[in-house]
Amino acid sequence: MANANDSFYIGSTGNGRFGQHGGQYIPETLMNAVIELEKAYNHYKDDPEFNKELNTLLNEYANRPSRLYFAKKMTEDLGGAKIYLKREDLNHTGAHKINNVLGQALLAKKMGKTRLIAETGAGQHGVATATAAALMGMECVVFMGEEDTKRQALNVYRMRLLGAEVIPVKSGTATLKDAVSEAMREWTNRIDDTHYCLGSVMGPHPFPTIVRDFQAVISKEIKEQLFEKEGKLPDAVIACVGGGSNAIGTFYNFINDKSVRLIGCEAAGRGIDTFETAATVNTGREGIFHGMKSYFCQDKYGQIAPVYSISAGLDYPGIGPEHAYLHDIGRAEYVPVTDDEAVDAFEYLSKMEGIIPAIESAHAVAYAKKLAPTMDKDKIIVITISGRGDKDCAAIARYRGEDINE
Amino acid sequence: MSRLKKAFKNGKAFIPFITCGDPDLETTAEIVRQMSANGADIIELGIPFSDPTAEGPVIQEANIRALAGGVTTDKIFDFVREIRKEVATPMVFMTYANVVFSYGSEKFISICKEIGIDGLILPDIPYEEKNEFLPICKKYDVDLISLIAPTSHERAAMIAREADGFIYLVSSLGVTGVRSKITTNIGEIVKMIKANTDVPCAVGFGISTPEQAAQMAAASDGVIVGSAIVKIVAQYGKDAPKHVGEYVKSMKGAIS
Numbered sequence: 001m002a003n004a005n006d007s008f009y010i011g012s013t014g015n016g017r018f019g020q021h022g023g024q025y026i027p028e029t030l031m032n033a034v035i036e037l038e039k040a041y042n043h044y045k046d047d048p049e050f051n052k053e054l055n056t057l058l059n060e061y062a063n064r065p066s067r068l069y070f071a072k073k074m075t076e077d078l079g080g081a082k083i084y085l086k087r088e089d090l091n092h093t094g095a096h097k098i099n100n101v102l103g104q105a106l107l108a109k110k111m112g113k114t115r116l117i118a119e120t121g122a123g124q125h126g127v128a129t130a131t132a133a134a135l136m137g138m139e140c141v142v143f144m145g146e147e148d149t150k151r152q153a154l155n156v157y158r159m160r161l162l163g164a165e166v167i168p169v170k171s172g173t174a175t176l177k178d179a180v181s182e183a184m185r186e187w188t189n190r191i192d193d194t195h196y197c198l199g200s201v202m203g204p205h206p207f208p209t210i211v212r213d214f215q216a217v218i219s220k221e222i223k224e225q226l227f228e229k230e231g232k233l234p235d236a237v238i239a240c241v242g243g244g245s246n247a248i249g250t251f252y253n254f255i256n257d258k259s260v261r262l263i264g265c266e267a268a269g270r271g272i273d274t275f276e277t278a279a280t281v282n283t284g285r286e287g288i289f290h291g292m293k294s295y296f297c298q299d300k301y302g303q304i305a306p307v308y309s310i311s312a313g314l315d316y317p318g319i320g321p322e323h324a325y326l327h328d329i330g331r332a333e334y335v336p337v338t339d340d341e342a343v344d345a346f347e348y349l350s351k352m353e354g355i356i357p358a359i360e361s362a363h364a365v366a367y368a369k370k371l372a373p374t375m376d377k378d379k380i381i382v383i384t385i386s387g388r389g390d391k392d393c394a395a396i397a398r399y400r401g402e403d404i405n406e
Numbered sequence: 407m408s409r410l411k412k413a414f415k416n417g418k419a420f421i422p423f424i425t426c427g428d429p430d431l432e433t434t435a436e437i438v439r440q441m442s443a444n445g446a447d448i449i450e451l452g453i454p455f456s457d458p459t460a461e462g463p464v465i466q467e468a469n470i471r472a473l474a475g476g477v478t479t480d481k482i483f484d485f486v487r488e489i490r491k492e493v494a495t496p497m498v499f500m501t502y503a504n505v506v507f508s509y510g511s512e513k514f515i516s517i518c519k520e521i522g523i524d525g526l527i528l529p530d531i532p533y534e535e536k537n538e539f540l541p542i543c544k545k546y547d548v549d550l551i552s553l554i555a556p557t558s559h560e561r562a563a564m565i566a567r568e569a570d571g572f573i574y575l576v577s578s579l580g581v582t583g584v585r586s587k588i589t590t591n592i593g594e595i596v597k598m599i600k601a602n603t604d605v606p607c608a609v610g611f612g613i614s615t616p617e618q619a620a621q622m623a624a625a626s627d628g629v630i631v632g633s634a635i636v637k638i639v640a641q642y643g644k645d646a647p648k649h650v651g652e653y654v655k656s657m658k659g660a661i662s
Binding site: 030 | 455457459460462463466473478480504505506507509529530531532534535538553554555556557558559561565576580581
């Protein structure tokens with residue numbers, strides 16, 4: 001499915017290790033479930049029927065391939081590298097999340113599961129899962145931090161409209177990490193008929209690999225589309241990183257093209273020198289949590305830090321194990337972007353190109369704004385616009401001191 | 407023979423759990439004394455974790471109370487060092503992998519040995535990941551407790567064959583917490599375990615009443631009770647120790 005040729009990059013070993021990261025740090029109760037999932041995935045990923053069915057869904061239902069758009073005004077304004085936008089915001093449901101969800105839901109269906117559970121931060125993954133469940137006639141329960149249900153009320157309504165049950169999670173910081181914990185707890189409670197449709201390249205093996213493979217379509221298309229338009233590879237690809245699914249999707253087929261800089265933009269919140277940050281690679285250290293060994297924001301005793309970002313989708317104290325590995329081997333760069341910078345970029349792209357990006361994606365736009373002017377005009381940057389920003393308008397208005405009705 | 411295995415020599419074992427530092431370590435110390443005096447065979451000491459993914463609401467809240475009260479791994483080590491001077495009952499730590507890993511696995515486990523902790527229960531370390539800690543546990547003679555679940559099926563034999571100390575048989579699906587009924591066929595799983603090891607097997611998750619304890623103990627070598635005790639602490643706070651003592655006595659009585 002994903003077609004990175006492994007000329008230098010090993011990726012994961014058989015047991016789901018990316019270097020020292022990854023693994024399966026989960027309760028024994030779930031072990032047979034992940035083993036069963038891995039077997040099913042290994043069977044179906046190379047099954048022509050499965051891939052045909054999935055590709056039809058991606059193209060006919062989710063509107064793939066997504067556009068690679070030349071941002072002419074932005075390029076001229078910044079006066080440096082040419083900027084292309086990978087328009088994942090134009091996918092059905094408004095974000096890259098649908099790529100993974102259609103794959104996992106189809107897989108779950110083949111496995112005989114009748115119920116999907118999911119965690120969600122900004123609500124995009126929850127909406128995508130609710131959508132796939134509606135499409136495939138499956139039951140759906142979405143766990144969402146109570147804090148996030150307030151920040152993203154529109155998405156809560158969308159999920160309910162699609163027939164999903166949304167359960168606000170009150171424990172901990174009532175954000176994405178707590179939604180993941182609660183979804184894992186629910187999975188240990190009901191396994192037989194239920195697939196946990198994890199939304200990012202995190203959690204226990206095989207999830208980081210499965211989600212990456214389903215998201216790798218992003219870089220596969222960028223490569224083909226840019227070759228058609230420019231006849232060459234980009235010089236840098238930029239994506240925002242929470243758990244890291246749109247970023248790994250953006251990076252994956254370029255990992256072996258060493259001339260391409262891979263840049264992940266972490267949510268720095270109020271700054272990496274404050275406690276109100278979610279920049280895992282920049283402020284965290286190695287740990288074991290949510291089924292994986294990776295980098296986590298934590299205190300000296302290993303208590304997971306209550307992270308913060310304006311973006312509910314990036315407000316997570318960890319990062320997927322493959323990103324941790326790409327960081328370790330120096331293949332990808334992870335840079336912090338603050339709330340202020342992201343909000344500026346949110347407004348900038350709206351006014352400059354008439355494209356309202358998700359506040360998550362605006363983190364990537366913010367870094368591109370800094371990077372492009374430092375590069376020559378014959379260089380090319382691709383920014384993945386992972387989602388659209390309608391959901392964020394009320395929150396950004398509030399950030400700017402304006403109260404609007406959603 | 408490990409002290410944990412020996413703890414099963416006096417009939418069916420009763421293993422009570424308590425979250426350290428809930429509401430404070432002075433109360434925990436008195437609870438441990440009461441547990442020991444009232445017949446506990448092994449005492450399971452929880453080191454709180456910010457995000458305990460295998461716990462139900464009762465123990466989650468205990469973790470929050472304890473952390474909010476300022477308890478840390480180092481303070482718990484000091485507390486065990488002190489209580490060990492007066493309590494001889496075998497003790498195990500129950501916590502999450504990151505608490506051990508982040509402290510420095512070797513440092514953590516060597517301190518366990520030094521202060522008299524006999525074993526380690528880590529619910530997010532399955533068989534496949536046990537080498538994260540097992541070699542160090544072996545080096546310091548601290549038993550890494552294996553868990554077997556109702557969903558383990560054919561894995562039970564593999565896990566049992568390599569188990570140390572005792573086996574923690576998870577009675578039910580889901581997370582920790584009091585249950586009105588346990589529907590798993592415990593006897594059948596215990597039979598499979600016994601065919602593969604002579605390490606004793608205690609049942610935990612969902613047990614709260616003497617009747618349930620008697621029923622589970624009849625099918626195994628002992629019972630582990632957590633949430634029901636933590637509930638008593640939540641209700642009585644600093645006055646909890648004597649109530650916990652009475653509870654432990656009634657539970658031990660029910661399985662003897």
